[in-house]
Amino acid sequence: MKNLISFKIIMLITVGLLLTLQGCKKSVNSIGNPENRSIKGAKNLSATKSGPLSVCYIEVNNNSILDVGKYTLASNGANVFDIGIIFAANINYDTSADTAQLYFNSQVTSVLANAATQIKPLQNQGIKILLSILGNHEGAGICNFPTQAAAQKFAVLLSNAVTKYGLDGIDFDDEYADYGTNGTGQPNSSSFVYLVTALRQLMPNKIISFYDYGPAASELSYNGVTVGSKVNYSWNAVYGTWSVPNVPGLANSQLGPAAIDISSTSQSTATSLAQETVSNGYGIYLTYNLSDADTHTYISGFTNALYGSNAVYNASGGSGSGGSSGFTGTHSIISVQSGLAIDGGANTQGTKVQLYTSNNTSDQKWTITASGSGYSIISAQSGLALDGGANTQGTYPWLYGANSTVDQQWIITASGSGYSITSVQSGLALDGGPNTQGTNPWLYTANGTVDQQWTFQ
16 A cells, blocks of 8 residues: 555656646636636536536625525536626725725625635535625726726735635626716726736636626727736626627637526526527526525526536535535445445444445445535444544545544535545545555545545445
8 A cells, every 4th residue: 555655646746747847838728817718718617517607696695605506417416507706895985095995795794704614615616706896886986997006906906805715706897886976087998908907917817707787898998908808708787688798809608698687587588598508609608696595496497408407406505515416314435436335344433444345234324414614424333424534645534533623524526427525624535546345545636537436325
Protein backbone atom coordinates (compact mmCIF):
# COMPACT_ATOMS: atom_id res chain seq x y z
CA MET A 1 0.00 0.00 0.00
CA LYS A 2 2.93 2.37 0.68
CA ASN A 3 4.15 1.84 -2.89
CA LEU A 4 0.67 2.68 -4.16
CA ILE A 5 0.59 5.85 -2.07
CA SER A 6 3.97 6.89 -3.43
CA PHE A 7 2.84 6.18 -6.99
CA LYS A 8 -0.33 8.25 -6.60
CA ILE A 9 1.57 11.12 -5.02
CA ILE A 10 4.15 11.06 -7.85
CA MET A 11 1.36 11.03 -10.41
CA LEU A 12 -0.37 13.91 -8.64
CA ILE A 13 2.85 15.97 -8.68
CA THR A 14 3.42 15.14 -12.35
CA VAL A 15 -0.10 16.20 -13.31
CA GLY A 16 0.29 19.37 -11.25
CA LEU A 17 3.53 20.25 -13.06
CA LEU A 18 1.92 19.65 -16.44
CA LEU A 19 -0.99 21.88 -15.54
CA THR A 20 1.41 24.55 -14.33
CA LEU A 21 3.35 24.40 -17.58
CA GLN A 22 0.16 24.69 -19.56
CA GLY A 23 -1.23 27.45 -17.36
CA CYS A 24 -0.35 30.33 -19.66
CA LYS A 25 -2.07 28.59 -22.55
CA LYS A 26 -5.11 27.37 -20.66
CA SER A 27 -6.08 30.66 -19.04
CA VAL A 28 -8.40 31.43 -21.94
CA ASN A 29 -10.48 28.35 -21.07
CA SER A 30 -11.67 29.72 -17.75
CA ILE A 31 -15.40 30.30 -17.52
CA GLY A 32 -14.83 33.88 -16.47
CA ASN A 33 -12.40 34.79 -19.24
CA PRO A 34 -13.95 37.09 -21.84
CA GLU A 35 -12.07 35.26 -24.60
CA ASN A 36 -13.96 32.00 -23.98
CA ARG A 37 -17.39 32.55 -22.49
CA SER A 38 -19.32 30.02 -24.55
CA ILE A 39 -21.47 27.15 -23.34
CA LYS A 40 -18.61 24.81 -24.20
CA GLY A 41 -16.45 26.48 -21.59
CA ALA A 42 -19.25 26.43 -19.04
CA LYS A 43 -20.29 22.79 -19.17
CA ASN A 44 -18.37 22.02 -16.01
CA LEU A 45 -21.21 23.73 -14.15
CA SER A 46 -23.24 20.56 -14.62
CA ALA A 47 -21.00 17.84 -15.97
CA THR A 48 -23.63 15.13 -16.20
CA LYS A 49 -26.05 16.86 -18.57
CA SER A 50 -25.84 18.55 -21.94
CA GLY A 51 -27.91 21.43 -23.23
CA PRO A 52 -28.46 25.09 -22.33
CA LEU A 53 -27.43 26.43 -18.94
CA SER A 54 -30.42 26.95 -16.69
CA VAL A 55 -30.24 30.21 -14.72
CA CYS A 56 -32.46 31.06 -11.76
CA TYR A 57 -33.00 34.33 -9.88
CA ILE A 58 -34.00 33.80 -6.24
CA GLU A 59 -35.88 36.56 -4.40
CA VAL A 60 -34.09 36.05 -1.09
CA ASN A 61 -36.43 38.53 0.62
CA ASN A 62 -39.08 35.83 0.34
CA ASN A 63 -37.38 32.52 -0.42
CA SER A 64 -34.22 30.57 0.34
CA ILE A 65 -31.26 30.61 -2.02
CA LEU A 66 -30.92 26.90 -1.17
CA ASP A 67 -34.06 26.25 -3.25
CA VAL A 68 -31.92 26.43 -6.37
CA GLY A 69 -30.20 23.20 -5.31
CA LYS A 70 -33.34 21.17 -4.66
CA TYR A 71 -34.07 20.10 -8.22
CA THR A 72 -32.30 17.41 -10.21
CA LEU A 73 -32.97 15.48 -13.39
CA ALA A 74 -34.71 12.16 -12.88
CA SER A 75 -32.58 10.60 -15.61
CA ASN A 76 -29.17 11.01 -13.98
CA GLY A 77 -29.29 13.25 -10.90
CA ALA A 78 -27.74 16.28 -12.60
CA ASN A 79 -28.63 19.72 -11.26
CA VAL A 80 -31.57 21.39 -13.01
CA PHE A 81 -30.14 24.85 -12.29
CA ASP A 82 -26.55 25.64 -13.21
CA ILE A 83 -26.44 29.25 -12.01
CA GLY A 84 -28.31 30.69 -9.02
CA ILE A 85 -28.54 34.46 -8.59
CA ILE A 86 -29.04 36.19 -5.24
CA PHE A 87 -31.63 38.89 -5.93
CA ALA A 88 -30.53 41.45 -5.00
CA ALA A 89 -27.93 43.85 -3.67
CA ASN A 90 -28.36 47.55 -4.39
CA ILE A 91 -26.52 50.63 -5.54
CA ASN A 92 -27.22 53.35 -3.01
CA TYR A 93 -26.10 56.97 -3.22
CA ASP A 94 -24.07 58.68 -0.49
CA THR A 95 -25.16 62.32 -0.77
CA SER A 96 -22.42 63.58 1.55
CA ALA A 97 -19.63 61.95 -0.46
CA ASP A 98 -21.40 62.11 -3.84
CA THR A 99 -20.52 58.47 -4.53
CA ALA A 100 -22.30 55.19 -5.28
CA GLN A 101 -22.25 52.65 -2.47
CA LEU A 102 -22.89 48.90 -2.40
CA TYR A 103 -25.79 48.11 -0.09
CA PHE A 104 -27.17 44.81 1.29
CA ASN A 105 -30.58 44.64 2.92
CA SER A 106 -31.07 42.36 5.93
CA GLN A 107 -32.05 39.29 3.90
CA VAL A 108 -29.10 39.59 1.49
CA THR A 109 -26.82 40.27 4.47
CA SER A 110 -28.04 37.06 6.10
CA VAL A 111 -27.27 34.98 3.00
CA LEU A 112 -23.80 36.44 2.58
CA ALA A 113 -22.89 36.36 6.27
CA ASN A 114 -23.86 32.68 6.35
CA ALA A 115 -22.07 31.77 3.13
CA ALA A 116 -20.80 28.52 4.69
CA THR A 117 -24.35 27.18 4.88
CA GLN A 118 -26.12 29.27 2.21
CA ILE A 119 -23.63 29.49 -0.66
CA LYS A 120 -20.81 26.96 -0.25
CA PRO A 121 -23.10 23.88 -0.20
CA LEU A 122 -24.60 24.93 -3.53
CA GLN A 123 -21.15 25.43 -5.00
CA ASN A 124 -20.10 22.03 -3.68
CA GLN A 125 -23.11 20.70 -5.55
CA GLY A 126 -21.79 22.24 -8.78
CA ILE A 127 -23.99 25.35 -8.92
CA LYS A 128 -22.45 28.79 -9.53
CA ILE A 129 -23.80 31.59 -7.31
CA LEU A 130 -23.88 35.21 -8.49
CA LEU A 131 -24.94 38.41 -6.75
CA SER A 132 -27.32 40.65 -8.69
CA ILE A 133 -26.81 44.42 -8.49
CA LEU A 134 -29.61 46.94 -9.14
CA GLY A 135 -30.63 50.46 -8.23
CA ASN A 136 -32.47 51.51 -5.09
CA HIS A 137 -34.42 54.68 -6.07
CA GLU A 138 -31.59 56.95 -4.91
CA GLY A 139 -30.29 58.14 -8.29
CA ALA A 140 -27.26 55.84 -8.49
CA GLY A 141 -27.06 53.10 -11.12
CA ILE A 142 -24.70 51.26 -13.39
CA CYS A 143 -25.24 53.79 -16.18
CA ASN A 144 -24.44 57.19 -14.66
CA PHE A 145 -20.97 57.10 -13.16
CA PRO A 146 -19.65 60.60 -13.87
CA THR A 147 -16.05 59.49 -14.45
CA GLN A 148 -14.02 56.39 -15.22
CA ALA A 149 -12.48 56.61 -11.75
CA ALA A 150 -15.94 56.51 -10.14
CA ALA A 151 -16.85 53.38 -12.13
CA GLN A 152 -13.56 51.74 -11.17
CA LYS A 153 -14.12 52.56 -7.51
CA PHE A 154 -17.50 50.82 -7.53
CA ALA A 155 -16.02 47.85 -9.41
CA VAL A 156 -13.58 47.43 -6.50
CA LEU A 157 -16.50 47.23 -4.07
CA LEU A 158 -18.08 44.50 -6.18
CA SER A 159 -14.86 42.53 -6.57
CA ASN A 160 -14.20 42.73 -2.83
CA ALA A 161 -17.68 41.36 -2.09
CA VAL A 162 -17.15 38.44 -4.48
CA THR A 163 -13.87 37.61 -2.76
CA LYS A 164 -15.13 38.08 0.79
CA TYR A 165 -18.21 35.89 0.39
CA GLY A 166 -16.77 33.34 -2.01
CA LEU A 167 -19.17 34.18 -4.86
CA ASP A 168 -18.81 33.11 -8.48
CA GLY A 169 -19.58 36.47 -10.03
CA ILE A 170 -21.78 39.53 -10.48
CA ASP A 171 -25.02 40.09 -12.40
CA PHE A 172 -26.05 43.60 -13.51
CA ASP A 173 -29.69 44.73 -13.63
CA ASP A 174 -30.33 48.37 -14.58
CA GLU A 175 -33.65 48.84 -12.77
CA TYR A 176 -34.94 51.15 -10.02
CA ALA A 177 -32.04 53.59 -10.21
CA ASP A 178 -34.37 56.60 -10.63
CA TYR A 179 -31.61 58.50 -12.42
CA GLY A 180 -31.56 62.19 -11.51
CA THR A 181 -32.73 61.71 -7.92
CA ASN A 182 -30.49 63.43 -5.34
CA GLY A 183 -29.02 65.56 -8.11
CA THR A 184 -27.36 62.60 -9.83
CA GLY A 185 -26.66 62.58 -13.55
CA GLN A 186 -28.62 60.94 -16.31
CA PRO A 187 -27.35 57.77 -18.08
CA ASN A 188 -24.26 58.31 -20.18
CA SER A 189 -22.52 56.33 -22.90
CA SER A 190 -19.30 55.50 -21.03
CA SER A 191 -20.46 54.44 -17.57
CA PHE A 192 -21.44 50.81 -18.08
CA VAL A 193 -18.48 50.08 -20.37
CA TYR A 194 -16.09 51.57 -17.80
CA LEU A 195 -17.71 49.50 -15.03
CA VAL A 196 -17.58 46.09 -16.72
CA THR A 197 -14.07 46.77 -18.05
CA ALA A 198 -12.79 47.52 -14.56
CA LEU A 199 -14.63 44.56 -13.04
CA ARG A 200 -13.27 42.17 -15.66
CA GLN A 201 -9.73 43.31 -14.87
CA LEU A 202 -10.38 42.69 -11.18
CA MET A 203 -12.15 39.36 -11.73
CA PRO A 204 -10.58 37.73 -14.82
CA ASN A 205 -11.96 34.28 -14.01
CA LYS A 206 -15.37 35.09 -12.56
CA ILE A 207 -18.76 35.31 -14.24
CA ILE A 208 -20.25 38.67 -15.23
CA SER A 209 -23.79 38.67 -16.61
CA PHE A 210 -26.18 41.34 -17.86
CA TYR A 211 -29.96 41.39 -17.46
CA ASP A 212 -30.85 43.03 -20.79
CA TYR A 213 -32.98 45.90 -19.52
CA GLY A 214 -32.98 49.62 -18.74
CA PRO A 215 -30.79 52.44 -20.04
CA ALA A 216 -27.70 50.24 -19.93
CA ALA A 217 -29.19 48.08 -22.70
CA SER A 218 -28.68 51.04 -25.05
CA GLU A 219 -25.18 51.94 -23.84
CA LEU A 220 -23.18 48.83 -24.74
CA SER A 221 -20.25 50.36 -26.61
CA TYR A 222 -17.82 53.21 -25.96
CA ASN A 223 -14.58 54.18 -27.69
CA GLY A 224 -14.51 50.86 -29.53
CA VAL A 225 -14.97 48.74 -26.38
CA THR A 226 -18.14 46.65 -26.11
CA VAL A 227 -19.84 45.30 -23.04
CA GLY A 228 -20.10 41.98 -24.89
CA SER A 229 -16.31 41.68 -24.88
CA LYS A 230 -16.29 41.83 -21.08
CA VAL A 231 -19.34 39.86 -19.90
CA ASN A 232 -20.03 36.13 -20.10
CA TYR A 233 -23.78 36.10 -20.61
CA SER A 234 -26.85 38.21 -21.26
CA TRP A 235 -30.53 37.29 -21.14
CA ASN A 236 -34.00 38.59 -21.90
CA ALA A 237 -35.66 40.47 -19.05
CA VAL A 238 -39.34 40.20 -19.97
CA TYR A 239 -40.86 37.06 -18.53
CA GLY A 240 -43.06 34.87 -20.67
CA THR A 241 -41.52 36.23 -23.88
CA TRP A 242 -38.85 35.47 -26.47
CA SER A 243 -36.42 38.28 -27.23
CA VAL A 244 -32.80 37.89 -28.30
CA PRO A 245 -30.53 40.29 -26.35
CA ASN A 246 -28.71 42.65 -28.69
CA VAL A 247 -25.29 42.57 -27.03
CA PRO A 248 -22.53 42.80 -29.65
CA GLY A 249 -19.69 40.39 -28.97
CA LEU A 250 -21.76 37.55 -27.49
CA ALA A 251 -22.45 34.34 -29.40
CA ASN A 252 -25.80 32.52 -29.35
CA SER A 253 -24.36 30.12 -26.80
CA GLN A 254 -23.98 33.04 -24.38
CA LEU A 255 -27.49 34.45 -24.86
CA GLY A 256 -30.85 33.66 -23.28
CA PRO A 257 -33.81 34.86 -25.36
CA ALA A 258 -36.32 32.85 -23.28
CA ALA A 259 -37.36 34.12 -19.85
CA ILE A 260 -40.03 32.74 -17.52
CA ASP A 261 -41.49 33.61 -14.13
CA ILE A 262 -42.12 30.27 -12.40
CA SER A 263 -44.92 31.83 -10.36
CA SER A 264 -46.86 33.28 -13.30
CA THR A 265 -45.72 32.04 -16.72
CA SER A 266 -47.92 29.16 -17.89
CA GLN A 267 -46.30 25.76 -18.12
CA SER A 268 -47.17 25.51 -21.80
CA THR A 269 -45.35 28.80 -22.49
CA ALA A 270 -42.36 27.70 -20.40
CA THR A 271 -42.18 24.45 -22.38
CA SER A 272 -42.55 26.22 -25.73
CA LEU A 273 -39.80 28.71 -24.89
CA ALA A 274 -37.51 25.87 -23.82
CA GLN A 275 -38.12 24.08 -27.11
CA GLU A 276 -37.37 27.28 -29.01
CA THR A 277 -34.13 27.72 -27.04
CA VAL A 278 -32.92 24.27 -28.04
CA SER A 279 -34.07 24.38 -31.66
CA ASN A 280 -32.39 27.76 -32.26
CA GLY A 281 -29.14 26.82 -30.56
CA TYR A 282 -29.15 29.34 -27.70
CA GLY A 283 -27.14 28.59 -24.58
CA ILE A 284 -29.18 30.05 -21.71
CA TYR A 285 -32.68 29.45 -20.32
CA LEU A 286 -33.69 32.05 -17.72
CA THR A 287 -36.07 31.50 -14.81
CA TYR A 288 -37.21 33.73 -11.98
CA ASN A 289 -39.19 33.50 -8.74
CA LEU A 290 -38.41 29.95 -7.63
CA SER A 291 -40.24 29.56 -4.32
CA ASP A 292 -39.75 27.36 -1.26
CA ALA A 293 -42.62 25.13 -2.43
CA ASP A 294 -42.13 21.94 -4.45
CA THR A 295 -42.73 22.92 -8.10
CA HIS A 296 -41.04 19.97 -9.81
CA THR A 297 -44.13 19.19 -11.92
CA TYR A 298 -44.03 22.66 -13.46
CA ILE A 299 -40.25 22.58 -13.83
CA SER A 300 -40.46 19.21 -15.61
CA GLY A 301 -42.29 21.01 -18.41
CA PHE A 302 -39.13 22.85 -19.42
CA THR A 303 -36.52 20.28 -18.31
CA ASN A 304 -38.03 17.71 -20.67
CA ALA A 305 -37.63 20.18 -23.53
CA LEU A 306 -34.12 21.24 -22.48
CA TYR A 307 -32.65 17.94 -21.28
CA GLY A 308 -35.11 15.17 -22.11
CA SER A 309 -35.89 14.40 -18.46
CA ASN A 310 -38.40 15.16 -15.74
CA ALA A 311 -37.27 17.10 -12.68
CA VAL A 312 -37.10 15.62 -9.17
CA TYR A 313 -37.53 17.63 -5.96
CA ASN A 314 -35.32 16.87 -2.97
CA ALA A 315 -36.08 18.85 0.18
CA SER A 316 -32.52 18.38 1.50
CA GLY A 317 -30.91 19.51 -1.76
CA GLY A 318 -28.75 22.61 -1.58
CA SER A 319 -27.50 21.67 1.89
CA GLY A 320 -24.53 19.74 0.59
CA SER A 321 -26.47 16.70 -0.59
CA GLY A 322 -25.58 17.11 -4.23
CA GLY A 323 -29.25 17.60 -4.95
CA SER A 324 -29.86 13.93 -5.67
CA SER A 325 -32.80 12.21 -4.05
CA GLY A 326 -32.88 8.84 -2.36
CA PHE A 327 -29.74 8.99 -0.20
CA THR A 328 -31.32 9.32 3.23
CA GLY A 329 -32.11 5.93 4.72
CA THR A 330 -30.08 2.72 5.07
CA HIS A 331 -28.06 1.43 2.10
CA SER A 332 -25.18 -0.68 0.97
CA ILE A 333 -22.50 1.45 -0.71
CA ILE A 334 -21.02 -0.33 -3.73
CA SER A 335 -17.93 0.51 -5.79
CA VAL A 336 -18.81 1.03 -9.46
CA GLN A 337 -15.29 -0.13 -10.38
CA SER A 338 -15.20 -3.47 -8.53
CA GLY A 339 -18.72 -4.19 -7.33
CA LEU A 340 -17.33 -4.60 -3.82
CA ALA A 341 -19.19 -3.08 -0.86
CA ILE A 342 -17.87 -0.74 1.81
CA ASP A 343 -17.70 -2.92 4.94
CA GLY A 344 -17.29 -1.81 8.54
CA GLY A 345 -15.01 -4.76 9.29
CA ALA A 346 -14.59 -5.15 13.05
CA ASN A 347 -16.99 -2.21 13.47
CA THR A 348 -15.12 -0.80 16.45
CA GLN A 349 -13.83 2.71 17.12
CA GLY A 350 -10.77 3.38 14.95
CA THR A 351 -11.51 0.61 12.43
CA LYS A 352 -10.67 1.49 8.82
CA VAL A 353 -13.53 0.61 6.48
CA GLN A 354 -12.68 -1.86 3.73
CA LEU A 355 -14.00 -3.20 0.44
CA TYR A 356 -15.52 -6.66 0.66
CA THR A 357 -17.76 -8.91 -1.42
CA SER A 358 -21.30 -7.57 -1.22
CA ASN A 359 -23.28 -9.80 1.15
CA ASN A 360 -26.12 -7.59 2.44
CA THR A 361 -25.07 -8.05 6.09
CA SER A 362 -25.38 -5.33 8.71
CA ASP A 363 -21.59 -4.76 8.47
CA GLN A 364 -22.28 -3.35 5.02
CA LYS A 365 -25.34 -1.29 5.88
CA TRP A 366 -24.99 2.47 6.32
CA THR A 367 -27.61 4.90 7.56
CA ILE A 368 -27.38 8.22 5.74
CA THR A 369 -28.89 11.40 7.16
CA ALA A 370 -28.54 15.12 6.41
CA SER A 371 -25.85 16.68 8.60
CA GLY A 372 -24.41 20.20 8.49
CA SER A 373 -23.27 20.95 4.95
CA GLY A 374 -23.66 17.37 3.77
CA TYR A 375 -24.58 13.87 4.95
CA SER A 376 -23.45 11.70 7.84
CA ILE A 377 -22.77 8.05 7.02
CA ILE A 378 -23.38 5.85 10.08
CA SER A 379 -22.69 2.12 10.43
CA ALA A 380 -25.99 0.32 11.00
CA GLN A 381 -24.04 -2.35 12.89
CA SER A 382 -22.14 -0.21 15.40
CA GLY A 383 -23.66 3.27 15.25
CA LEU A 384 -20.19 4.69 14.57
CA ALA A 385 -19.76 7.35 11.86
CA LEU A 386 -17.56 7.34 8.77
CA ASP A 387 -14.92 9.93 9.70
CA GLY A 388 -12.30 11.53 7.45
CA GLY A 389 -9.74 11.52 10.26
CA ALA A 390 -6.79 13.71 9.31
CA ASN A 391 -8.62 14.57 6.08
CA THR A 392 -5.44 14.72 4.02
CA GLN A 393 -4.45 13.03 0.78
CA GLY A 394 -3.95 9.32 1.45
CA THR A 395 -5.93 9.27 4.72
CA TYR A 396 -8.00 6.12 5.32
CA PRO A 397 -11.45 7.07 6.67
CA TRP A 398 -12.31 5.19 9.83
CA LEU A 399 -15.21 4.57 12.17
CA TYR A 400 -15.53 7.01 15.02
CA GLY A 401 -18.18 8.04 17.54
CA ALA A 402 -20.84 10.11 15.78
CA ASN A 403 -20.32 13.77 16.68
CA SER A 404 -21.72 15.77 13.70
CA THR A 405 -18.39 17.53 13.13
CA VAL A 406 -17.30 18.55 9.62
CA ASP A 407 -14.92 15.54 9.58
CA GLN A 408 -18.02 13.36 9.45
CA GLN A 409 -19.90 15.30 6.78
CA TRP A 410 -19.91 14.06 3.18
CA ILE A 411 -21.20 15.53 -0.06
CA ILE A 412 -22.85 13.06 -2.45
CA THR A 413 -22.89 14.20 -6.07
CA ALA A 414 -23.80 12.49 -9.35
CA SER A 415 -20.62 11.34 -11.12
CA GLY A 416 -20.27 9.07 -14.15
CA SER A 417 -22.15 5.81 -13.55
CA GLY A 418 -22.73 6.53 -9.87
CA TYR A 419 -22.02 9.17 -7.25
CA SER A 420 -18.92 10.71 -5.71
CA ILE A 421 -18.59 10.86 -1.92
CA THR A 422 -16.53 13.93 -1.00
CA SER A 423 -15.35 15.18 2.38
CA VAL A 424 -16.88 18.54 3.34
CA GLN A 425 -13.78 19.21 5.43
CA SER A 426 -11.08 18.66 2.79
CA GLY A 427 -12.86 18.40 -0.57
CA LEU A 428 -11.06 15.08 -1.14
CA ALA A 429 -13.03 12.18 -2.61
CA LEU A 430 -13.51 8.68 -1.23
CA ASP A 431 -11.41 6.52 -3.58
CA GLY A 432 -11.39 2.72 -3.85
CA GLY A 433 -7.66 2.61 -4.68
CA PRO A 434 -6.82 -0.76 -6.28
CA ASN A 435 -10.45 -1.74 -5.68
CA THR A 436 -9.69 -5.28 -4.56
CA GLN A 437 -11.01 -7.38 -1.68
CA GLY A 438 -9.69 -6.01 1.61
CA THR A 439 -8.66 -2.61 0.22
CA ASN A 440 -9.14 0.30 2.59
CA PRO A 441 -10.74 3.17 0.61
CA TRP A 442 -8.79 6.39 1.07
CA LEU A 443 -9.18 10.12 0.49
CA TYR A 444 -7.79 11.32 -2.82
CA THR A 445 -8.07 14.40 -5.04
CA ALA A 446 -11.46 14.35 -6.77
CA ASN A 447 -10.92 13.32 -10.39
CA GLY A 448 -14.21 11.80 -11.57
CA THR A 449 -12.67 8.40 -12.30
CA VAL A 450 -14.53 5.14 -11.80
CA ASP A 451 -12.45 4.50 -8.64
CA GLN A 452 -14.37 7.37 -7.05
CA GLN A 453 -17.85 6.35 -8.18
CA TRP A 454 -20.28 4.60 -5.83
CA THR A 455 -23.85 3.36 -5.96
CA PHE A 456 -26.37 3.12 -3.12
CA GLN A 457 -28.44 -0.04 -2.84
